[in-house]
Amino acid sequence: MKIQAAVATAPKTPFEFREVDLDDLAPDEVRVRLVATGVCHTDAIVRDQVYPTPLPAVLGHEGAGVIEAVGALVTSVEVGDSVVLSANSCGECEQCFTGRPAYCSNFFGRNFAGTRPDGSTSLASDGTNVSSHFFGQSSFATYANVAARSVVKVDKELSLELLGPLGCGLQTGAGAVINSLDVRAGASxxxxxxxxxxxxxxxxxxxxxxxxxxxxxxxxSRLATATELGATHVINSRTADVAEEIERITGGRGLDYTLDTTGVPSVLRTAADVLGTGGTVALIGAPAPGTEVSFEVGGSLLKGWRFRTIIEGDSVPQVFIPQLIELWKQGKFPIEKLTKSFAFSEINEAFDASSSGEVIKPILVF
Incomplete structure (x- = not known):
């Protein structure tokens, strides 16, 4: 089957539009006609080879679309279903069996290897293999053969143009708070x-x-948006001392939780330093493999603070994404305040807008 795809060909190089061949479905896959897909920082760092998915590759991992065919072993969805696409997992290891698919023993292979588990790729261009199944999907294309464990069925009445980012970025941030840290009412x-x-x-x-x-x-401008989303205080770390400001905000008590989404070692160190007694600092940024950070452990020993890393918000996508949709329906998770739509043909402009900070969450619409 001939499809259109945006192909990553080299680090820091614009995506190249190509007609590529999509192969037949595997028994545990579904074919999805993409309606929209989010643009995520992870796509950029994989394109730039911070993580070694083989190039050329079709990336994209926040897809939303409609199922047009199902493999022989798939029973969870059917043709015509609306779906949001998320991370892949094996469903067979200890972590998957205990409800922790984000820590699947085969997570890297299922999401970054550029192939199916059997080593095949679903995509080819002029007889040359193109890496596929990025996060089980490779949604920067008009169609994708998607691993069934990446698929989350949603109500057909919902706007798929808005929901793709729930599959990774929004699930990760919200899940870190709700699932991983279990932040409670009254917390800081x-x-x-x-x-x-x-x-x-x-x-x-x-x-x-x-x-x-x-x-x-x-x-x-992002801090202004943060206030609209519920932030009670904002700090521009370019012009203010973060530790001093947090000491003032908390009356010297420190914070219950801090969450670093940047992956910058100095930021993570500050996030740990501003914790209160019994606090937890969590990392959901994506630093390059081998990155290290130092913590002060002498004077802070009496704090009893904790550090943890988080992948995909510790979520089971088929459970958590519908929960986020319900929060969105109630006006408590206003996705639309973060997004701007771009035509699929404008993918490079969307990445530029994301990189510059002009747009928080670009969404490509097919």
Whole structure:
């Protein structure tokens, strides 16, 4: 089957539009006609080879669309269903069996290897293999053969043009607050970085009733959006001392939770330093493999603070994404305040807008 795709060909190089061949469905896959897909920072760092998915590749991992065919072993969805696409997992390892698919023993292979588990790729161009199944989907294309475990069925009445980012970025930020940290009503939390992931975390913190919600960023326009999403305080770390401001905001008590979405070691160190007694700092940024950070452990020993890393918001997508949709319906998770739509043909402009901070969450519409 001939389809149109935006292909990543080399680091820091614009995506190239090509007609590519899509192969037959595997028994555990569904064919999805893409309606829309989000643009995520992870797509950019894989294109630039921070993580080694083989190029050329069709990336994209926040897809939403309609099922047009199902493999012989698929029973969870059927032709005509509206779906949001999320991360893939094996469903067979200990982590998957215990409800932690984001920590699947085969997570890297299922999401970054550029092939199916058997080594095949669903895409080819002029007889040359093109990496496919990025996060089980490769949604920067008009159609995709998608791993069934990446598929989340949603109500057909919903706007698929808006829901794709729930599959990764928004799920990750909101899940970090609701699932991983279990932030409770009355708690205090700071979110470092107010891109899509950080904004999702802010919305989730407001939804669960946190009463001190601090947003930290370098861009004033993003901080203004953070206030609209529920932040009670904002700090521009370019012009203010973050630690001093948080000490003032908390009356010297420190914070219950801090969440770093940047992956910058110095930011993560600050996020740990501003914790209160018994606090938790979490990392959901994506630093390059091998990145290290130092923590002060002598004077802070009496705090009993904790550090943890988070993938995909510790979510089971088929459970958590419908929960986020319900919050959106209730006005507690206003996705539309983060997004701007671009035609699929404008994918490179969408990436530029994301990189510059002009747009928090670009969505490509087919």
């Amino acid at each position: 939390i700071a979110v470092f970085g107010t891109g899509a992931v950080g904004c999702a975390a802010l919305m989730a913190a407001a939804a669960v009733g946190a009463t001190t919600i601090v947003a930290i960023d370098l861009v004033d």
